[in-house]
Amino acid sequence: TGSTRAERLLKAVQKNARRGDPQSVISAIDHYCRHSEWAMNVGDEKGSILDSVLSEVSPSCALELGTYCGYSTVRIARLLPPGATFVTVEFNPKYAKVARQVIEFAGLQDKVKLIEGASGDLIPKMKELFGNVTFDFVFLDHWKDRYVLDTKLLEDCGLLRKGSVLLADNVICPGTPEYLAYVRNNPRYKSTYYKSHLEYTKVEDGLEKSVFMG
Ligand SMILES: Cn1cnc(CNC(=O)c2cc(-c3ccc(F)cc3)cc(O)c2O)c1
Numbered sequence: 001t002g003s004t005r006a007e008r009l010l011k012a013v014q015k016n017a018r019r020g021d022p023q024s025v026i027s028a029i030d031h032y033c034r035h036s037e038w039a040m041n042v043g044d045e046k047g048s049i050l051d052s053v054l055s056e057v058s059p060s061c062a063l064e065l066g067t068y069c070g071y072s073t074v075r076i077a078r079l080l081p082p083g084a085t086f087v088t089v090e091f092n093p094k095y096a097k098v099a100r101q102v103i104e105f106a107g108l109q110d111k112v113k114l115i116e117g118a119s120g121d122l123i124p125k126m127k128e129l130f131g132n133v134t135f136d137f138v139f140l141d142h143w144k145d146r147y148v149l150d151t152k153l154l155e156d157c158g159l160l161r162k163g164s165v166l167l168a169d170n171v172i173c174p175g176t177p178e179y180l181a182y183v184r185n186n187p188r189y190k191s192t193y194y195k196s197h198l199e200y201t202k203v204e205d206g207l208e209k210s211v212f213m214g
């Protein structure tokens with residue numbers, strides 16, 4: 001049978017990027033998705049905002065919900081300080097398989113712990129899996145109807161600390177209205193909206209940064 005979109009994206013990385021060079025992997029994916037076949041990576045425009053928020057936070061412990069093909073995983077892992085713990089969660093085994101190869105092609109496999117499963121099942125297991133961690137930075141980019149549930153789960157499982165930064169993709173398109181309402185009306189969060197565009201398009205989208213006040 002034919003390849004999937006994710007497998008074609010991986011082929012484009014293997015063909016056009018340089019092994020061990022994260023920036024070339026990022027550029028190869030952006031070029032392919034802009035000129036050949038759209039895919040739901042955070043993309044270069046929102047990716048630059050992600051980079052700047054990451055550089056501000058410089059997390060020693062980071063979590064990503066929704067690995068997909070590993071594009072934002074590579075963007076995040078390439079900017080982490082040495083020795084940082086970075087966990088990324090993907091539900092779909094086919095995406096996880098592609099992401100592992102993209103992350104490995106970039107040479108970042110030693111910085112990333114990719115775990116397969118449902119965020120709702122794995123979040124309560126984080127302390128058991130990684131020791132008594134709290135996350136300094138969380139990138140939400142998975143199923144949009146899971147953002148609120150999983151944020152509450154992170155709070156209830158003691159995985160956030162005073163100053164933890166949540167950065168959420170797609171708060172306009174496809175949209176996460178409940179999540180925006182939750183973080184913007186909740187005194188325990190200080191939220192900022194970064195206006196941008198849906199990856200590789202002119203459609204409005206944006207990232208919401210929310211600092212947990214403990
Ligand atoms: C199946 N699945 C596995 N992971 C997920 C979670 N991600 C998304 O759903 C997602 C969707 C879109 C998007 C899709 C169609 C459209 F017309 C406009 C936007 C963009 C994104 O950046 C996303 O992160 C879904």
Ligand SMILES: [Mg+2]
Pocket residue numbers: 040041042141169170
């Ligand atoms: Mg997204």
